[in-house]
Amino acid sequence: xxxxxxxxxxxxxxxxxxxxxxxxxxxxxxxxxxxxxxxxxxxxxxxxxxxxxxxxxxxxxxxxxxxxxxxxxxxxxxxxxxxxxxxxxxxxxxxxxxxxxxxxxxxxxxxxxxxxxxxxxxxxxxxxxxxxxxxxxxxxxxxxxxxxxxxxxxxxxxxxxxxxxxxxxxxxxxxxxxxxxxxxxxxxxxxxx
Numbered sequence: 001x002x003x004x005x006x007x008x009x010x011x012x013x014x015x016x017x018x019x020x021x022x023x024x025x026x027x028x029x030x031x032x033x034x035x036x037x038x039x040x041x042x043x044x045x046x047x048x049x050x051x052x053x054x055x056x057x058x059x060x061x062x063x064x065x066x067x068x069x070x071x072x073x074x075x076x077x078x079x080x081x082x083x084x085x086x087x088x089x090x091x092x093x094x095x096x097x098x099x100x101x102x103x104x105x106x107x108x109x110x111x112x113x114x115x116x117x118x119x120x121x122x123x124x125x126x127x128x129x130x131x132x133x134x135x136x137x138x139x140x141x142x143x144x145x146x147x148x149x150x151x152x153x154x155x156x157x158x159x160x161x162x163x164x165x166x167x168x169x170x171x172x173x174x175x176x177x178x179x180x181x182x183x184x185x186x187x188x189x190x191x192x193x
Contacts, residue, residue, distance in 0.1 A: 025164045032152045036173045039145035040089070043176070046141060047086050050134040054079045057127040061108060064118035068111050075104040091174040098138075099178045105131065142176050149173040 058072050065072065078101035085094035109128065112118050119125075153172045156165035164170075 022164060025161055026168065029155060029161060029165055029168075029170050032148070032155050033170060035148045036145070036152050039141065039148040043138060043141045043145055044086060046134050046137045047082060050131060050138070051079060051083055051086075053127060053131055053134065057108075057124070057131060060121060060124045060127060061112065061118060064115045064121070065111065068108075071104065071107050071111055075101065075108055078104045091176050095177045102135070102178070105135075146175050149175050 054075065058075055061068070062072055078097060081097035082094065082101050085091075085097045112124070112128075152170075155161050156170045156172060
């Protein structure tokens with residue numbers, strides 16, 4: 001028995017095992033990275049749908065709410081900011097714009113309570129339900145997105161994944177966060193004063 005050949009065979013087998021392991025880690029990191037992209041795309045679909053519905057809602061409200069132009073303009077301005085952030089895939093800016101939009105929508109829906117004719121309008125009711133449904137969908141998909149981002153960020157920092165992640169320049173993703181203002185209760189008395 002030639003020990004030199006045995007040693008070379010063992011070293012060769014070890015290199016093959018390490019290579020297969022490295023390829024497996026790389027493929028897992030790619031899958032995790034694409035899960036973040038897919039989760040973002042799922043949010044983007046709902047943001048686009050809501051983007052298309054908001055002008056219809058504002059127009060329905062405008063017919064009844066002549067004295068609430070500032071609120072309507074805030075909603076449209078926030079809608080445009082969300083669109084710009086979405087187009088840039090700027091998660092931080094999107095979180096801020098979403099907070100402004102959700103605050104504006106909350107004010108709009110609260111003010112709509114003062115207009116019984118608007119509340120009775122079938123188009124307004126449909127749009128309000130549609131946008132509320134989209135808001136719930138966005139919240140759900142935001143959770144999934146943040147979970148995918150968390151998995152990605154943990155994986156690229158864990159050993160031995162960090163070696164492959166650094167070698168192939170895998171980047172951390174940013175969580176989609178909304179400001180504390182959105183989480184606070186709406187002061188309805190302030191809206192109507």
